[in-house]
Amino acid sequence: MDFLQILSNAGASLLAPATLAYALAALGLAVQFGFTGLLNMGVAGFMAIGAYGYAISILQFDFPWWLAALTGLAASAVFALILGIPALRLRGDYLAIVTIAAAEVVRLLFLTSAFDDVTGSADGLSGYHESFRGANPIPPGTYGFGPWTYNQTDWWVRIMGLIVLALGVVAVWRLMSSPWGRVIKGIREDEDAVRSLGKNVFSYKLQALVIGGLLMAAGGIVYAMERNVNSGVYVTSTTFFIYTALLLGGAATVFGPLVGSLIFWVLQTLLSNLLPALSQLLPFMTQIQASTLRFILTGVALMLLVIFRPQGIFGNKKELTFVK
Amino acid sequence: MSSDSAPATGATPVKTTGLHVGEAAPGVAKVDPIIVADHVRRTFGGLTAVDVDHLEIPRGAITALIGPNGAGKTTLFNLLTGFDKPDEGTWTFDGHALSGVPAYRVARMGQVRTFQLTKALGLLTVLDNMKLGATEQRGERFWSSLIAPLWRRQDAEIEERAMELLAKFKLDAKAQDFAASLSGGQRKLLEMARALMSSPQLVMLDEPMAGVNPALTESLLHHILDLKKEGMTVLFVEHDMHMVRHIADWVVVMAEGRVVAEGDPHEVMKNPAVVDAYLGAHQDVDLGVVTGRVSAAEAGVSTSGTVDEATIEAEADAELAAEEKRKGKR
Numbered sequence A: 001m002d003f004l005q006i007l008s009n010a011g012a013s014l015l016a017p018a019t020l021a022y023a024l025a026a027l028g029l030a031v032q033f034g035f036t037g038l039l040n041m042g043v044a045g046f047m048a049i050g051a052y053g054y055a056i057s058i059l060q061f062d063f064p065w066w067l068a069a070l071t072g073l074a075a076s077a078v079f080a081l082i083l084g085i086p087a088l089r090l091r092g093d094y095l096a097i098v099t100i101a102a103a104e105v106v107r108l109l110f111l112t113s114a115f116d117d118v119t120g121s122a123d124g125l126s127g128y129h130e131s132f133r134g135a136n137p138i139p140p141g142t143y144g145f146g147p148w149t150y151n152q153t154d155w156w157v158r159i160m161g162l163i164v165l166a167l168g169v170v171a172v173w174r175l176m177s178s179p180w181g182r183v184i185k186g187i188r189e190d191e192d193a194v195r196s197l198g199k200n201v202f203s204y205k206l207q208a209l210v211i212g213g214l215l216m217a218a219g220g221i222v223y224a225m226e227r228n229v230n231s232g233v234y235v236t237s238t239t240f241f242i243y244t245a246l247l248l249g250g251a252a253t254v255f256g257p258l259v260g261s262l263i264f265w266v267l268q269t270l271l272s273n274l275l276p277a278l279s280q281l282l283p284f285m286t287q288i289q290a291s292t293l294r295f296i297l298t299g300v301a302l303m304l305l306v307i308f309r310p311q312g313i314f315g316n317k318k319e320l321t322f323v324k
Numbered sequence B: 001m002s003s004d005s006a007p008a009t010g011a012t013p014v015k016t017t018g019l020h021v022g023e024a025a026p027g028v029a030k031v032d033p034i035i036v037a038d039h040v041r042r043t044f045g046g047l048t049a050v051d052v053d054h055l056e057i058p059r060g061a062i063t064a065l066i067g068p069n070g071a072g073k074t075t076l077f078n079l080l081t082g083f084d085k086p087d088e089g090t091w092t093f094d095g096h097a098l099s100g101v102p103a104y105r106v107a108r109m110g111q112v113r114t115f116q117l118t119k120a121l122g123l124l125t126v127l128d129n130m131k132l133g134a135t136e137q138r139g140e141r142f143w144s145s146l147i148a149p150l151w152r153r154q155d156a157e158i159e160e161r162a163m164e165l166l167a168k169f170k171l172d173a174k175a176q177d178f179a180a181s182l183s184g185g186q187r188k189l190l191e192m193a194r195a196l197m198s199s200p201q202l203v204m205l206d207e208p209m210a211g212v213n214p215a216l217t218e219s220l221l222h223h224i225l226d227l228k229k230e231g232m233t234v235l236f237v238e239h240d241m242h243m244v245r246h247i248a249d250w251v252v253v254m255a256e257g258r259v260v261a262e263g264d265p266h267e268v269m270k271n272p273a274v275v276d277a278y279l280g281a282h283q284d285v286d287l288g289v290v291t292g293r294v295s296a297a298e299a300g301v302s303t304s305g306t307v308d309e310a311t312i313e314a315e316a317d318a319e320l321a322a323e324e325k326r327k328g329k330r
Helices: A003-015 A017-035 A043-061 A065-087 A092-111 A113-119 A130-134 A152-176 A179-189 A191-196 A201-226 A236-249 A256-279 A287-308 A317-321 B073-080 B103-108 B126-132 B148-168 B184-196 B214-229 B241-247 B272-279 B309-329
Strands: A142-145 A148-151 B033-044 B047-058 B062-066 B088-093 B111-113 B202-206 B233-237 B250-255 B258-263
Touching (some): A017 A256, A043 A201, A179 A191, B073 B233, B126 B148
Parallel strands (some): B062 B250, B202 B233
16 A cells, blocks of 8 residues: 555645636535525536537637637526526526436437537547647646646646636635625525515526536536546536535635535545555455445535535534524 | 604604595595505415405505405515516506516515515624615626725615614614524514615515514514604504504505405494404403403403493303414414
8 A cells, every 4th residue: 555645646636627627616506506595406517518618619610729618608608598597486496406407418418429420429529639738838848846746738727727716716705795795695595585675686596507607617618628528527426526525615605615625636536545455454345346435435425514514614603503 | 662763752653644535445545645556366276365456555654454364465465566466457656557567676666575474684694684775786786796996885885874774773783693693573673674775665564563572562663653754654564453553544454355444543443344354342352351261350451331241251252263263373
């Protein structure tokens, strides 16, 4: 068992594009679920639309990378509107059902062989990196230290991810400390009360759904910038992982989703390395069983979190006192 | 207790009179109506919850809407404020047709309401609850909310007004607490104060006194009378007849979805239709006497004059069922 290697892998996951992607998606979910109270169970669908929008517009229309990224974002905004206009009239739990179904529809549309030419169906899409990597200002070489040693391409993806994440965090923080955020939080508490005070609740909910959807799509795009796009990534369990990351950090906070995603991925990497290594010591588990165990542990962690610490790490302790 | 904030409400509040034109009857025309409703009907399946032919609410006065449980008072409230849509009917507020206008626009026109089950926004602070009540906030628009200098000054003004109102309602010490930490009565006060943040013309209160202790009731009464003094119109639903008699300038009585009587509070409560449908014969007698558990002498009720003890006993059985039912629902 190589502990140093395990720790190094866990450390590297701090700056992995997957972590940044999760942080962005969790930030979007914080806007929708934590602040507005919209139970969106279709996070993976929004991410998929961002990622596919990015890849398809490069492969099909030869867009430069930045225009492709904007296309992915625009597609997610359109998806949010199409989903929101009928579904936001529903109460919380019904919205969850509609969004989970919508995300599955999206995933299956990308998976079906009917659109193989465009979506690559089960193989997914790859080979769209040229434009993004061509724009890389970093000279070729290897930089960094310890577990954070990457070549110019890996750094470019990470820097871009960090910039987008920083912009997202600042925007959400500005929004939530403004009167706009006050209305949004009011809607989470009681829609009718806010309506009786002369606020157009439907419009605010739609705005929150679009903002959250844009951040989720940005996460999907950052994820797609590193590797390939495959519908197998945007499954419902991805949505649950992002919920876990969000609740870990604190649903109604700005930095919670960020820290939650970091912790989530460090633990995931740690466990995925540690458990197979442990299985050599534990005779009742095969290596494959041991690597599945981490998903079981993730599920248990999500349950424990919701039951015992629903406000997360950063959430206001006082809030917990009043959870209904 | 809060007489300092309401100096004009010593012994008896000044009643506004001369509100109607002609005989006081259901649907009577008012001198200056703020709400005019015509043929408003709302059915739930086979049940007709509201069926109002014509109703006018006088401006600048306090109007009470009373009636037995299930009479359609809250449904009428919901219809007038846009929270529910009628099967048919038209109604206007301040001359503007309101049919089909969504609730938030109705509120923006200056007609705000409170709810029977108080809707304090629990995980917002009391101050944030108040600030949410202000209308026309620049910082509530998406793009300008991102640029703080655009709304900061207005927000400070709103905060100042919110603190003034909170002080008036004796909630200023609680400004930074979560609204969820307030007691039931304080939440009623907060809800009323929050509604006032929008400087409304018409305030509609759905059972403002339900579940509020007597001392707090008194201060709520003062606040409602203050609203009238400041030129607002008040329409409220209430079961407490003492309060209705004390502060209402006009009373509308509903039963089974229809307006059965209208008039000055003292006159309307003598109306046999109202007594039958709602009040019962012994509204001023101790409940123990009415139900036959306590004798009138024990309860210290003066039964001299029109009603003697024997009559009470005789009618007690008939009253019992209705009283118990009403009490249960409260």
